[in-house]
Amino acid sequence: MIRTISIIVLSILLMTSIVIGYNFYEKKNNVQLQVENNYQRAFHNLVYHIDDLHDQIGTAIVMNSDQGLSPQFVDIWRTSARAQEEISHLPLHLLPVQHTATFLNDIQDFTYATTIRNLDDDPLSEDELDKLEVYFKQLDEIKSDLQEAQATTLNKGLTWEEVEIALLDGKDNSENQILDSFRRSEEVMEDFSETNQLTEEDEKDIATFVNGQTFTEDKVIDKTLDMFYITDEAAIEVEESLEGASLNHYNVTYDFEDGDLFMDVTEKGGLPITFIVNRELADQTISLNDGVDIAQAYLSFIGYDNMTLFESKQFGNEGVFTFVYEEEDIKILPDAISVKVALDNGEVIGLNAREFLLNHKKRQLNRDLLSEKEAREYVNDDVTIEEAQLVLTRKDDDEVLSYLFLARYKDDTYEIYIDAQNGEELRVKRNVDLAMSPN
Amino acid sequence: MRKFILLIGLIMLVFMPIKDTAAFSDQVIQQGAVGDDVIELQTRLKDIGFYQGKVDGVFGWSTYWSVRNFQYEFGMKVDGLVGADMKEKLRATTTYKQTNQQEETAVNVPSGFSQNDIKLMANAVHGEARGEPYEGQVAVAAVILNRIKDNHFPDSISGVIFEPRAFTAVADGQIWLEPNDTATRAVLDAINGWDPTGNATYYFNPDTATSPWIWTRPQIKRIGKHIFCK
Numbered sequence: 001m002i003r004t005i006s007i008i009v010l011s012i013l014l015m016t017s018i019v020i021g022y023n024f025y026e027k028k029n030n031v032q033l034q035v036e037n038n039y040q041r042a043f044h045n046l047v048y049h050i051d052d053l054h055d056q057i058g059t060a061i062v063m064n065s066d067q068g069l070s071p072q073f074v075d076i077w078r079t080s081a082r083a084q085e086e087i088s089h090l091p092l093h094l095l096p097v098q099h100t101a102t103f104l105n106d107i108q109d110f111t112y113a114t115t116i117r118n119l120d121d122d123p124l125s126e127d128e129l130d131k132l133e134v135y136f137k138q139l140d141e142i143k144s145d146l147q148e149a150q151a152t153t154l155n156k157g158l159t160w161e162e163v164e165i166a167l168l169d170g171k172d173n174s175e176n177q178i179l180d181s182f183r184r185s186e187e188v189m190e191d192f193s194e195t196n197q198l199t200e201e202d203e204k205d206i207a208t209f210v211n212g213q214t215f216t217e218d219k220v221i222d223k224t225l226d227m228f229y230i231t232d233e234a235a236i237e238v239e240e241s242l243e244g245a246s247l248n249h250y251n252v253t254y255d256f257e258d259g260d261l262f263m264d265v266t267e268k269g270g271l272p273i274t275f276i277v278n279r280e281l282a283d284q285t286i287s288l289n290d291g292v293d294i295a296q297a298y299l300s301f302i303g304y305d306n307m308t309l310f311e312s313k314q315f316g317n318e319g320v321f322t323f324v325y326e327e328e329d330i331k332i333l334p335d336a337i338s339v340k341v342a343l344d345n346g347e348v349i350g351l352n353a354r355e356f357l358l359n360h361k362k363r364q365l366n367r368d369l370l371s372e373k374e375a376r377e378y379v380n381d382d383v384t385i386e387e388a389q390l391v392l393t394r395k396d397d398d399e400v401l402s403y404l405f406l407a408r409y410k411d412d413t414y415e416i417y418i419d420a421q422n423g424e425e426l427r428v429k430r431n432v433d434l435a436m437s438p439n
Numbered sequence: 440m441r442k443f444i445l446l447i448g449l450i451m452l453v454f455m456p457i458k459d460t461a462a463f464s465d466q467v468i469q470q471g472a473v474g475d476d477v478i479e480l481q482t483r484l485k486d487i488g489f490y491q492g493k494v495d496g497v498f499g500w501s502t503y504w505s506v507r508n509f510q511y512e513f514g515m516k517v518d519g520l521v522g523a524d525m526k527e528k529l530r531a532t533t534t535y536k537q538t539n540q541q542e543e544t545a546v547n548v549p550s551g552f553s554q555n556d557i558k559l560m561a562n563a564v565h566g567e568a569r570g571e572p573y574e575g576q577v578a579v580a581a582v583i584l585n586r587i588k589d590n591h592f593p594d595s596i597s598g599v600i601f602e603p604r605a606f607t608a609v610a611d612g613q614i615w616l617e618p619n620d621t622a623t624r625a626v627l628d629a630i631n632g633w634d635p636t637g638n639a640t641y642y643f644n645p646d647t648a649t650s651p652w653i654w655t656r657p658q659i660k661r662i663g664k665h666i667f668c669k
């Protein structure tokens with residue numbers, strides 16, 4: 001009797017566990033299928049866009065009329081952006097697709113530049129036509145590689161899940177036909193990059209301001225002791241930056257009772273690039289306005305004079321202040337230093353002088369400029385100009401003097417930069433009052 | 440005992456009105472500030488019709504222009520700074536009743552980012568580097584921002600974070616852990632321009648890294664358990 005009952009109970013249990021198990025298995029399968037389908041969609045879209053791009057560039061080469069070329073370039077620009085977008089949806093992160101991405105990016109830059117240019121006055125040059133030919137040839141090769149991979153996935157049922165497993169395995173040479181085709185097109189691109197100088201070189205930053213004697217680790221430690229009034233020398237750790245650093249520096253860390261601090265110091269001259277003191281902040285006792293004075297005094301204390309406040313903002317109980325260098329009443333925007341002040345006791349808890357160190361140099365400022373009144377003429381009539389100042393700002397790789405107008409339109413405030421030499425509207429930026437509710 | 444309560448009541452009655460009239464603190468209020476003083480400033484300016492925006496306790500551009508307008512109309516120095524003079528004028532011309540309820544003050548956000556962007560980044564930083572020193576957390580946030588600037592990567596925060604296999608915390612779901620305050624502060628520091636990595640776009644843990652390719656990237660520095668590279 002007992003035996004029969006236990007047999008019945010056990011078989012019921014067995015049945016239920018089979019059913020539950022199967023349900024789980026099915027669910028997991030479903031999820032995996034969804035992921036796979038997403039990857040498949042991205043992959044097939046990518047091949048489609050590359051194919052499209054190939055056609056579009058081929059068409060552009062034989063086009064003769066400038067009226068036709070501009071819209072064609074807009075199409076090429078959009079298609080290459082889409083192709084790049086699809087790459088970012090594929091699990092290729094650990095596979096170097098850098099060169100392919102650079103290639104697509106190069107096409108975008110080229111077509112953008114030619115589209116906004118007036119091709120009637122300034123038609124495509126021989127060099128530019130050659131460039132289109134090169135793109136066309138490269139795309140032909142990538143296309144056939146990718147289409148081959150596409151055929152394999154369709155005919156042999158090769159999945160992206162397998163690609164992912166192969167990549168996670170860590171064997172870079174693991175056999176997978178999809179991966180192989182990506183590697184092949186990457187090789188094609190590498191040749192292209194090299195001949196067209198697209199490879200990013202490991203450039204060192206040129207920082208004329210950073211000079212002087214080379215600091216040893218001991219000197220860096222001494223400097224840290226001085227800067228932060230630390231007595232516990234043994235607790236300071238200094239590490240040299242590695243090969244790839246664009247500005248050689250030391251990384252200093254120091255743990256203290258209530259927190260820790262880290263700082264980067266240039267190897268040449270021992271100048272602090274950045275530091276942050278990380279500790280809990282008590283209640284605010286100092287106003288943001290007093291924080292400005294503290295930050296300014298600190299900057300001249302560590303040797304940065306002629307710095308003028310450009311922006312101030314309070315985050316929780318800390319004030320973040322951005323200063324820019326001022327020369328002959330002109331604000332030099334690229335020479336910026338940010339200072340963070342704790343508003344509980346007025347201590348300076350952060351410095352970021354990277355921009356200043358990289359950009360500061362002796363400048364020849366050309367004073368042959370439009371007057372402020374003349375520059376105002378170039379601003380949209382519908383806005384109300386509230387403030388104006390002369391600033392040095394960047395335009396692509398150059399530095400230009402421009403009038404910065406703070407202007408209002410309806411409820412918004414805009415920064416409008418007008419080139420002080422020729423009145424060109426360099427940049428318009430909408431300043432939004434961004435505030436978020438605390439949670 | 441009853442007397443005692445009555446006494447307290449009396450004391451409160453005496454002190455409450457004083458607190459009301461002298462609500463402004465002594466500090467000079469300037470653009471970028473947050474807090475009770477800013478709430479009072481906005482309420483008073485709104486009362487007299489100089490300010491139309493929301494009373495949120497954040498001294499932004501619209502507050503700045505109303506302050507300047509006020510200063511201009513009352514023949515004061517137009518500098519956008521709210522000092523003793525201006526507070527005096529405000530008290531004389533407007534009324535302000537401090538509510539007993541603690542008003543919700545909003546907080547500043549760096550320009551170009553929304554509250555949700557910051558939350559999403561804090562989630563990623565917390566998931567990726569919560570055991571790391573503070574510098575390592577700022578560094579991870581900086582790498583996300585550097586990727587947005589880099590042409591090889593998607594150009595939005597979500598695009599970078601959710602790129603398949605880009606971050607392990609996304610792949611294994613740790614990104615959905617509730618981030619702590621430290622992660623959020625690290626994100627704000629990174630957005631405000633602090634980048635301990637010196638423009639790194641990759642990082643990896645040398646003990647667990649699986650891809651040999653990652654070792655070929657030029658390495659910038661080591662912070663905690665991670666090596667940061669280009």
